[in-house]
Amino acid sequence: MFNCQLCQEETCYVYKYCDNCQNVKRIMNCYGSKEVLAILNRVCLRNGEQQDFKIKRELGREKMKKKILDTIKEEEGKEVSPKPPF
Numbered sequence: 001m002f003n004c005q006l007c008q009e010e011t012c013y014v015y016k017y018c019d020n021c022q023n024v025k026r027i028m029n030c031y032g033s034k035e036v037l038a039i040l041n042r043v044c045l046r047n048g049e050q051q052d053f054k055i056k057r058e059l060g061r062e063k064m065k066k067k068i069l070d071t072i073k074e075e076e077g078k079e080v081s082p083k084p085p086f
């Protein structure tokens, strides 16, 4: 019983790599390890500027969600309250 040699998480009985890592290995065989590493760096890793952008965007989304929820609550409050007599 061995751990997968790539992820070190899954147990492997026959092969060196678990199913997921075998797929990664196949992709690396097709594109080359340097290209796969470059793609991972480009897509998965973020520099400080990119992190700041992501944080600001996520905070903006949270503010927008809160605004929408507040608007919905306001609208529900208006619907529940009795209408004034004419």
Ligand SMILES: [Zn+2]
Pocket: 004, 005, 006, 007, 008, 009, 010, 017, 018, 019, 020, 021, 022
């Ligand atoms: Zn693995």
